[in-house]
Amino acid sequence: MFKLSHYLVITEPVAAGKRVLFATRTARTLVITDTLYDKLQRGAWDEISDRVFDKLRTIEAIVPAAEREVHTIIARNKATVADGTSLYHVIQPTAMCQLGCGYCGQKHTKDYIGTAHSDLVLERIASKFSAKPYRHVEIAWFGSEPLMGWVQIRSLTPRIQALARERGCTYSAKLVTNGLSLKVPIFLELVQQHGVKSIEVTLDGTAEHHDARRHTKDGLSTFKLIFQNLLAIYNLPNFKELGCDISIRCNVDERNSESVIPLLHLLAEHELQDKIAYFYVAPIHAWGNEAHLLSLEKQAFGEQEITWMIEMIRLGFTPRLLPSLNPVVCMSVTPDAEVFDAFGNVFDCTEVPYVESYDNTEYILGNVGNGLDTISTHRPLLSFHDDVADGKYPCTTCRMLPVCGGGCPKSWREGMPPCPSNKFNIESKLMLHYALHRQGKEEFVAILNQTA
Amino acid sequence: MNATVYTTIKNRLELLLNQRAPESTRPKADLIHQNIYADTLTELARTQTGTWWRPLNHLWAKYESGLLEARAGHLHLAEQYFQEAGEFKRNFPEQHYLPELAEVSALPAVAYLHYKQGYFAQAENELLASLDNDAVLLEQGYFILEYHRIQQLHNLARSCFFQKRMQDGARLIGLALRYMLYGQVPPLSYGWSEGYLQQAPWQLRSDMLWQLSAETAGVLLHYRAEEKVLFSEAFGHLTFWEPHTPDDEVLLEWFTLKELLAQVPSDEAVLRAVRFLDQQPAAFDVYKLSLLMSVVEVLQQYRYYTPEVHRILTTLVGTLQISPRNRQSCQLYLDSLIENPELLET
Ligand code: SF4
Numbered sequence: 001m002f003k004l005s006h007y008l009v010i011t012e013p014v015a016a017g018k019r020v021l022f023a024t025r026t027a028r029t030l031v032i033t034d035t036l037y038d039k040l041q042r043g044a045w046d047e048i049s050d051r052v053f054d055k056l057r058t059i060e061a062i063v064p065a066a067e068r069e070v071h072t073i074i075a076r077n078k079a080t081v082a083d084g085t086s087l088y089h090v091i092q093p094t095a096m097c098q099l100g101c102g103y104c105g106q107k108h109t110k111d112y113i114g115t116a117h118s119d120l121v122l123e124r125i126a127s128k129f130s131a132k133p134y135r136h137v138e139i140a141w142f143g144s145e146p147l148m149g150w151v152q153i154r155s156l157t158p159r160i161q162a163l164a165r166e167r168g169c170t171y172s173a174k175l176v177t178n179g180l181s182l183k184v185p186i187f188l189e190l191v192q193q194h195g196v197k198s199i200e201v202t203l204d205g206t207a208e209h210h211d212a213r214r215h216t217k218d219g220l221s222t223f224k225l226i227f228q229n230l231l232a233i234y235n236l237p238n239f240k241e242l243g244c245d246i247s248i249r250c251n252v253d254e255r256n257s258e259s260v261i262p263l264l265h266l267l268a269e270h271e272l273q274d275k276i277a278y279f280y281v282a283p284i285h286a287w288g289n290e291a292h293l294l295s296l297e298k299q300a301f302g303e304q305e306i307t308w309m310i311e312m313i314r315l316g317f318t319p320r321l322l323p324s325l326n327p328v329v330c331m332s333v334t335p336d337a338e339v340f341d342a343f344g345n346v347f348d349c350t351e352v353p354y355v356e357s358y359d360n361t362e363y364i365l366g367n368v369g370n371g372l373d374t375i376s377t378h379r380p381l382l383s384f385h386d387d388v389a390d391g392k393y394p395c396t397t398c399r400m401l402p403v404c405g406g407g408c409p410k411s412w413r414e415g416m417p418p419c420p421s422n423k424f425n426i427e428s429k430l431m432l433h434y435a436l437h438r439q440g441k442e443e444f445v446a447i448l449n450q451t452a
Numbered sequence: 453m454n455a456t457v458y459t460t461i462k463n464r465l466e467l468l469l470n471q472r473a474p475e476s477t478r479p480k481a482d483l484i485h486q487n488i489y490a491d492t493l494t495e496l497a498r499t500q501t502g503t504w505w506r507p508l509n510h511l512w513a514k515y516e517s518g519l520l521e522a523r524a525g526h527l528h529l530a531e532q533y534f535q536e537a538g539e540f541k542r543n544f545p546e547q548h549y550l551p552e553l554a555e556v557s558a559l560p561a562v563a564y565l566h567y568k569q570g571y572f573a574q575a576e577n578e579l580l581a582s583l584d585n586d587a588v589l590l591e592q593g594y595f596i597l598e599y600h601r602i603q604q605l606h607n608l609a610r611s612c613f614f615q616k617r618m619q620d621g622a623r624l625i626g627l628a629l630r631y632m633l634y635g636q637v638p639p640l641s642y643g644w645s646e647g648y649l650q651q652a653p654w655q656l657r658s659d660m661l662w663q664l665s666a667e668t669a670g671v672l673l674h675y676r677a678e679e680k681v682l683f684s685e686a687f688g689h690l691t692f693w694e695p696h697t698p699d700d701e702v703l704l705e706w707f708t709l710k711e712l713l714a715q716v717p718s719d720e721a722v723l724r725a726v727r728f729l730d731q732q733p734a735a736f737d738v739y740k741l742s743l744l745m746s747v748v749e750v751l752q753q754y755r756y757y758t759p760e761v762h763r764i765l766t767t768l769v770g771t772l773q774i775s776p777r778n779r780q781s782c783q784l785y786l787d788s789l790i791e792n793p794e795l796l797e798t
C-alpha cells in the first residue's frame with residue numbers, strides 16, 4: 001500500500017550512522033539512522049516500528065503506492081491558489097529610475113501614473129471583490145524605482161486603504177527600492193501612514209563593486225548614500241517596534257561575487273545582524289536582454305552560496321537555510337493578481353513592464369485606459385501548474401517541486417531554466433542545518449570542513 | 453428582593469472584580485476527551501484490523517488534515533485532501549469492517565466541509581449517515597463510538613444553530629445531554645445503548661457534557677428573548693443525575709441554578725449564583741456569563757438593575773475568559789438596559 005516518496009533529499013552521513021532526511025512535500029526534516037535508511041531503500045515497511053512509520057508517513061516521506069505524486073502536489077498548489085484570501089496587486093507608479101545598472105533591461109523614462117489611469121487602476125482593483133470573500137489587500141510598489149513615484153504612492157495608498165476598509169479587509173504594502181530616496185522621514189511615512197510592512201533594498205556588494213554597477217545615469221556613486229539611509233533607519237531606536245522588515249538583496253554575477261563577503265563584514269561591523277530581516281544573494285536574472293549570460297553558472301553559484309551562508313553564520317546572521325513549501329510560485333499563477341505600470345498597462349508578471357522586448361507580446365494583457373473590459377482574460381502563464389502536471393517542464397520530475405514551486409513560469413517559456421540554488425546545494429544546507437540545530441559547535445566545525 | 457439583599461448582591465459582585473478565578477485543576481477539557489476517545493479508538497482498530505491498521509490510520513490522518521484545512525477556511529485544499537483520501541480508500545477490501553471504519557472519520561469531515569460550503573442539507577444527511585455507520589461498528593465492539601455519535605448530534609445542532617433553526621438545535625443538544633445523563637435513547641438512527649457509554653471512563657462523559665453545554669450556553673447568549681424556551685429545550689430538567697467528576701458537580705450546580713433563576717427566584721438562589729461566579733475556575737467562565745445574564749434579569753424584575761450594578765457587571769464581563777463575540781453581545785445587551793430605561797419597566 002505504501003512507497004518511498006520521490007520528493008526526498010537524504011544527505012550522506014552527517015555523523016556516525018546518521019543522515020538528514022528532508023521531505024520536500026511537507027518541508028520537514030528528520031534525522032534518520034543508517035539502519036532506517038537501509039530499510040527505506042528496501043521498502044521494508046514491516047521492519048519499521050509503528051511509531052517511526054507514522055512519523056515518516058506524517059511528513060510524507062512514505063506515501064500511498066498508487067499515488068501519482070506530481071498530480072497531488074500540483075492539485076494542492078492549485079487548491080492553495082484558489083483558497084487565497086489576499087488580493088495582491090503590483091503597482092509600478094513610474095517608469096523612472098535614477099540608476100543606470102548595466103544588467104537592467106528596463107527602459108526608464110520620466111513618466112508617472114496619471115490621475116485618469118490611477119482612477120481606472122482603483123476601479124479595476126475594486127472590481128475584483130465580487131469574485132471572492134477577500135480578507136486582505138496587499139500592494140507591492142515596484143519599479144523602475146517606485147520612490148521616484150512618491151507623489152503617486154502618497155495619493156494612491158489612502159484610496160486603496162479606504163477600498164480595503166470598505167470591504168472589511170486589512171491592508172499592507174511592500175516596496176522594492178534601490179534605497180537612494182529612502183530617507184528616515186520617507187521610511188516613517190511609508191510605515192506609519194502607507195501600511196508598508198516590508199522593504200527590499202539592493203546592494204551589489206561593497207562600495208567599490210556596487211558603484212561600478214549601480215551608479216546613477218550620470219555615473220555617480222550611490223553606495224554611500226544608500227548605506228547611510230539604511231543605517232539611519234536600522235538605528236532608529238524604535239526600529240523593531242515599527243514592524244517593517246527591511247531585507248537586503250545582493251545581485252551577483254562573476255564580476256562582483258567576491259564582494260559578498262566584504263559586504264557581510266561591513267553589515268556585521270555595523271551590528272545589523274538582527275536588524276536585517278533577510279539577506280540574500282541573487283544571481284542576476286534575465287530582463288529580456290542577454291544579461292543572464294553573465295550570471296554565474298548555477299552549480300558554482302550554489303557552492304558559493306554555501307560559503308556565504310557559513311560566513312553569515314560565523315558573523316552572527318541567521319540565514320534561512322531550508323526552504324518552506326511554495327505552493328504559489330508567483331503572481332502569474334494567481335488569476336486575480338495583476339501588475340499596473342505608469343502607462344496604465346496591465347500585466348500578469350512583474351518582469352515585463354518597461355522592457356522593450358516584451359512590447360506587443362501576449363504578456364501585456366491590456367491597458368486600463370482602453371476600457372477595463374478590454375483587458376484580456378487570457379493569461380499566458382496561468383496554465384503553468386497544468387503544464388508541469390503534463391510533463392512540459394523538468395519540474396515534473398524534480399524532487400524540489402513542492403518547495404520551489406517551479407521557479408519562474410516565464411523563464412521556462414523562454415527556455416531558461418530558473419532553478420534556484422536550493423536545487424544544487426540542498427544537501428549542504430541540510431548538513432549545516434543539522435550542525436546548527438542538533439549537535440552544537442564541534443559538529444558544525446566538522447561539517448564546515450566537509451563542505452568547504 | 454429587598455434593598456438589603458440588593459446591597460449584599462451588589463457588594464459581592466463588586467468584590468469579584470478584584471478576585472481572580474481559582475486555577476483550574478485540569479488541562480483543557482477537549483484535550484482530555486480527544487485523547488481518551490482517540491486512544492481508545494486507535495487501540496480497538498489496531499487489534500481488529502491487523503495489517504490494515506497502517507492504511508486505515510493513514511486514511512484517518514488524511515481526513516483529519518482535510519478537516520483542519522476546512523476549519524482554517526481552506527476549502528479547496530480540504531476538498532483536495534478528501535479526494536486523496538477517497539482515492540486511497542478505493543483499495544480497501546470488504547473485510548475487518550474497513551469501509552465502515554473509513555467512514556468514521558470520512559463522514560463527519562466531509563459533512564463539515566459541506567457545512568462550510570453552505571450545503572447544509574447534504575452535511576446533515578452525512579451526519580445522520582455517520583450515526584448509522586457507527587451503529588454497525590458498535591455491534592462489533594467499538595463501544596467508544598457511542599461518544600462519536602453524541603459528537604454528531606452536537607454537529608447536527610451546530611448546523612441548525614448556524615441556520616438559525618434554534619429550536620431544532622436546542623432539541624438536539626437536549627437529546628444528547630439526556631442520553632448521556634439519563635440514558636434516554638435519541639429518536640434518531642438505531643442501536644443506542646447506555647452500556648457502551650459506561651465502558652468509557654467517566655471523564656470522557658464529563659468532558660463531552662462540558663463541551664456541549666459550554667458551546668450551547670454561548671450560543672444562547674445571543675438569543676436573549678428566546679433564551680428561556682431554548683434553554684428548557686436544551687437543558688431543562690437536567691438536575692437529577694449523579695456527578696462522577698469535579699466538573700460534573702459544577703455542571704450540575706449550573707443546571708440547577710439556571711433552572712431556579714428561570715422560575716420566580718428566591719434571594720438565596722441569586723446569592724448562590726453569585727457564589728458560583730466566585731468559586732468556579734475560569735474554564736467555566738461562559739457558564740458564569742450565562743448565569744450573570746439570568747441574575748441581571750432577576751435584578752431587572754425588581755428594578756434593581758441600577759447604573760452602579762451596570763458598571764460592576766460590564767467590568768466583570770470584561771474580566772471573563774470568553775470569546776470576543778460573547779463578550780460584545782452581552783455588553784451590548786447590558787448597555788441597552790441602561791440606555792433604554794423603559795426596558796426596566798418590562
Ligand atoms: S513569471 Fe517569473 S518573472 Fe514573472 S512574476 Fe512570475 S517569477 Fe516573476
Ligand code: SF4
Pocket residue numbers: 394395396398399400401404405406407408418419420423
Ligand atoms: S524550477 Fe528547477 S528546481 Fe524548481 S521545480 Fe523546476 S526543475 Fe526543480
